[in-house]
Amino acid sequence: MKKVLYLIIIVTTLFSCSKTEIKVPVLAYEGIQELHNHSQVWLFFEIKNNDTIAKVNRKNTISTTHWIFNIDKKLPLKAITPTLTKLKYKHANGIHSKEGMSNYFSYSDTISKKLSFIEFDKTEYKTDSLQSKYFIKTNAKDYLKYNNINITFNPNNLWINDGKFEKEDFKKLLLEYVDFSAEGKQTMLHTNYNQNLTYQDYLYYKTLLLSINQPAILINPLEFVFDPNKVPDCGCE
Secondary structure (H helix, E strand, C coil): CCCCCHHHCEEEEEECCEEEEEECCEECCCCECCCCCEEEEEEEEEEECCEEEEEEECCCCCCCCEEEEEECCCCEHHHHHHHHHHHHHHHHHCCCCCCCCCEEEEEEECCCCEEEEEECCCCEEECCCCCHHHHHHHCHHHCCCEEEEEEEECCCCEEECCEEECCCCHHHHHHHHHHHHCCCCEEEEEEEEECCCEHHHHHHHHHHHHCCCCCCEEEEEEEEEECHHHCCCCCCC
16 A cells, blocks of 8 residues: 555655755645745754754745745754745845745644645744733724634743633634634734744644634734743743
């Protein structure tokens, strides 16, 4: 029987004259199945001076194409968000950049059994360890009309506003929380990601929220990636 490899898709490329591999995230989410006119960005997992870094290869990227970001699922968010911000800017503002070209995350979809993609053009990373609840307070006029819910994702737990929850049944609990608190307002979800989360977990939570897909629930494109050592009340234990 032919072995099915979609559960652990290994994206392989030649890098520095040696065979290097990336294990992309594995998710049960049906994203975009086909992309035409694209080029690849690779973020490899590497240990350097006892620190985890993302080694980037974008030698073959073309500004006039869509960019697919193939990122090793073991990399922590703190290792990839600066690179994502920098490369997104270059893609949009280069001399030869072309309007309408987007940026996509790749992952292995266990439903379609294909390599699939999620666009992240509108995502903006806030990496100054400011969490959304404080951002909302200082920008209150922009959010007064919404039922604002702050969600914090840590490696060992997650929070919905001031309530601590386990990973299991998160979506069901969140929808119940929205239903209870909305009081006729449109809800906006504000996401906070512990910088020590792996890329696998980050994309899992991101797709879980995207799967809600209800007009009454918006997701703020600002994503707050924080250092738990600089946020004393993050509940990160």
